[in-house]
Every structure is written in structure tokens, then in C-alpha cells.
Amino acid sequence: MFKDVLSVSSSPFVGYANADVLFDRSLLATLRYFSESLDVSKQMVLIVGCRRNIDIQISDLGSGDNLTKISQMDNIRPYHDVALDYFIISRRGLPWDKIPDFVVGRVAYDNWLVAKAGI
Template identity: 30%
Template sequence: MIQANALKSWKAIPEISEIILFGSDEGVAAAAQAHQVGHDPGIQRNEFGTPLIHDVFARAQQQAKNPLLCYINADILLTSSFGKVVREIVWKEYLLVGRRRDLDVQKEILFWDAAAEKLLLDECGRHGKLHSATGIDYFVFSKNLFLTIPPFAVGRTSWDNWLIYRARSLKKPVIDATNGICAVHQNHGYEASVVSKHKWTGPEVRRNLELAGDLDYCFTIDDADWFWRDGDLRRRTGIKVCVRHISRWPALHKTDALWGGIARLVLAVKKVLRRFFRALRRSPN
């Protein structure tokens, strides 16, 4: 039901003209056929059987007919606000992300009925919980923006945060659309189970963090330099933003001809200190 609801919500948005499901997990092919959308089952996997995100993005950018793409998790509902915001952005190259609302959804939603979306929005306003800025469930991006991505394992943290860093390092605008787009995450039963702990611990998580380059390159939605509000794009400003920019400066300037040496030195010192404190926490004494 969760995936079916998500697919129906995407298909109800006129601005979305093409949908491709990626992966060979049980039920994906049947869902693609039932909802008459594209399907690519041939995604590369690692030795643990986990799909690799770089192959998903590469295949999507090769196959998509449109200049603007969106990667989205299969449990996320989109409302009409998604199309309205994306339609208004005229920049040629950018990355758009936003925080989701977590909500218990217990039934099928008829998204072709305008009243159904209103009920969903009302329910989300009453009971939905805004997720933290560290988790990113959808990415709207210009085609060929992400041509080089490390072989991150899907769903094992860090890769989504690294994409924000990558766009910022390429000096492309990163937009926080939380205030404009209502994206709803349908809570499911395994959220607190032992299975879900694999997302936060284990060799795949450690490898993803290594591929990202450590925590210095794990940006969040709060690192977006633009945000959407009241039908317009605005530049992020303020003291908190300045402090955050200073903390991210080394990662974004490590290849600069003038400041690169200082940036790399700061990153190296931070890495040594991080390892020291990790070892200290693990010490029994």
C-alpha cells in the first residue's frame, strides 16, 4: 500500500511526465506494470546485495527525456505543491531538497480526488512530524549535474548528505523547499525494528562515510544557500548561516589555488581530533 500510494501521488502531479522505478526487489516489476511506469531492474549491487546509488543516478540521467530530474524514495507522498514550486524555478542548474513530514498513513489515498489531498494536508498539519534536516528523501536536480558519484550503498547514510556537498562544491544553487513543498513520509512498521539498525551501523555505513570523506562532507538541508518562501526564492542570511558557512568553508575550498592549503590543513586537523575522540569514547577507562 505504501509504494502504491506514493506512485499514485507522483502520477497525479501534471508536471511529472515520466516515472522510472529502479531495482529488482520483490514487487517492483509488478508495481511498474500496474501503474504503467518505466522500470529498470539492472542496478549494480555491492557484495551485501545493496543497490549502489551512483548507478541509479547514471541510469536515470541516461534514460530520462527531460532536463530536470527527481530522485525520490518509494515511501514518499508528493502533493500538488511539488509541481507548483518546481514550475516556478527558472534556473538552468540547481539542486532542490526539502524536509519531509512523517505521518502514519493507514489506508489507500485517491490522489485524483482534490478532497483527498486536502484531507491528507489537514492530517499532516495535525499529526505530521517535521523530520530533521539530516535526512533527505527527494532531490530535484538538473540533468548531468551529478556525473561523478562514489559507489555509495543506498539507504546506508551519508550519500544523500554528500550530494548536497557536491552541488555546493560545484557552486550550483542548493534550494531548501521545505516551506513550499509538502512531502509526506508514510511511517511503516519496521521503523524501530532491529532490521532498520543496519541503516545506522555496520560495514556499509562505515564504507559510505569513508567514500564521502568523513563528516566534513556530510552536508544537510540546513546547508542549502537558498530557500523557498511565499512563492519566491530567497538567499539564506543571518548569524547562524554565517557560522555554518564558516564551519563548511574548509570542505568547499580545499581545491582553491589560494586557500586550498589552509583548508586541507584544517580538514586534516579536524580528522585527527575526530579519530582521537572516537577512540577515547571506545576506551573502557
Template identity: 35%
Template structure:
């Protein structure tokens, strides 16, 4: 339903998954670089997607998140706003948790929206499940963090803020519904190699101020202004200060 504005791509090395994706009309790409027992490295997913597709934005999203037209609307705003897209941009946001989403409930934008309004609960500032960047984002400089394990999300926002990139919290205008199952909302914390990213980052940087990488610490955010999406600025807590 997001086409033609957004091309969904599934990264997988499993033949059966690739065939099922093809039947559903999804593009697939091979996982070229993995670590920690086969977990994909985030920066190389972006690198490979950028090589294959010519786009204004590139995004990674956890596979259990449902989106609506609000994702398209927000990105169109960015494309035609005063935000300099030649400078690295990172757009993130919080998700809304909904238990036991049925196939019918997730079948249309309208039903996803109603579902979030009736049963959704906005999750913590600490959890960031999608990362939308521009082509200019310097992924070649990013540490080799892996997806699905803790710490990489807050570190990435912290790194982008410290680098003075355009970092934007889109929580108020992008509806991201997390299909919560029995695994719960902290699934990555119980996985093998759950601390892989933390150990890697501490080795590289000695100390990481993760709390400066939560959505509440992002100075720019999107919101509705007379039914039109706009980018606004806000004052954040002193605890969000970047350490140099």
C-alpha cells in the same frame, strides 16, 4: 496523478514487482549497478534514467514518499525562473512524517494535504528523501554511494554546496509525506551494511563535514510570496561553512 508532468519510474530486478508496476501504469527500469550486497548505487540510477528519458529534471525519491501537485508547481517555477538550469542544480527538502497512512488517505492530493496538516510532523533537517537535479549535474563525478543507507544524503548536499552548484531547499513548497510504519523513521540505520556510505566517503575524502549538508545550511530556498512560489536567499549558521 503526477502525469504527464512527471513520469514515475520504479527500479527493480524483481519480475513480480515489474509486472505489478506495469498493471498500475508505472514505468520500470533494471538496476544495472549495485553494491554492498545488492543495494542500488545512486549515480547509475540517474545515469540510466538520463539515457532513457529526455527531461528538464531527474529525481530520485524514496518509495514510501507521497507527493502532491506542489511538486509540479515548484518544478514549473524552477523551469521558468532566473535559475540557470544549464548549471548543475540540486533541489532537496524535508519530509513530513505521518503514521499509518491508509490507502484512502493517500488516494488524492487533497487528502494527502489534509493528512499532513492534521497528523504530519516535519522531520529533522538531517533527513533528505528526494534529490531533484538537472541533466547537467555531473553524476559521473559522484562517489558510488548507495541508497537506503545513512550518510549519502548529507554528503551529496555538502558536495553540491562545496562545488558551488545551485542548491535549493524546497521544504516550504514541496509537500513530501513519509508513510511511517513500524519500521520507524531511521530504518536505514538498522540495515545490514548501514555504514557502507560513511566508510566509502571517509576512504575517499578522509573527512566529511556532514552537518554542512543539512537543509538548514542551504542558502537558497523556495517559499510562497503572495501565493506565488519564489526562490529566496537566507543567511545560514556559521556552522554550515564549507571546509576546503
């Protein structure tokens, strides 16, 4: 999947996120920071994270500007200590030709990718 996206995109980053993850504008600020602070064309940058569960109604989202306020609510709880729900990686990232074909959602594929990135 990552190789396919890299072949048709010129973006300095590619990513994957589970469908139940919502991002606010801070994601763009984070990607800009790395793009301006590092030479992401020559360095691997891997950004990972896990979701925090919160019960909201679709009407709570409004135009999307409410995500930051919602993310600071008191009833937020982490989903799982070791589960990773999104990956954003620079083009120079992982050696995709050497990575096995994983089934997204299976146990520990996400942790394996992070461990491989550290090698």
C-alpha cells in the same frame, strides 16, 4: 542510477525519492517555477527535502487530492533533522562520473551529495 536515467530521458530534471514519500501537485508547480525562472540547461538546480511522518490509512488519500489537506494536519512530525528523502536535480547537475557508487540508505550519503553540490 542518475546517469542511466539521464541517458534515456529528455526531462529537464531527474530525481530520486524514497518509496514512502508522497508528493502533491505543488511539486509540479515548483519544477515549473524553476524551469521558467532559470536556464536549467545551463545551471545546476538541486531540490532536496525530508519527509514528515503522519499516520494515515490508504483510504484517507482518496484520489490524491487530499494530500495537501493531510500535509497540514496537526499530528505531523519531521522524520529526522538531517535525513534527506528526495533529490531532484537539473540535467546540468552533479558530475556523476566523479561521484562514488553509494548505497542508497546508508548513513550520510545524502548529506555528502548536497555538500558536493555546493562545491
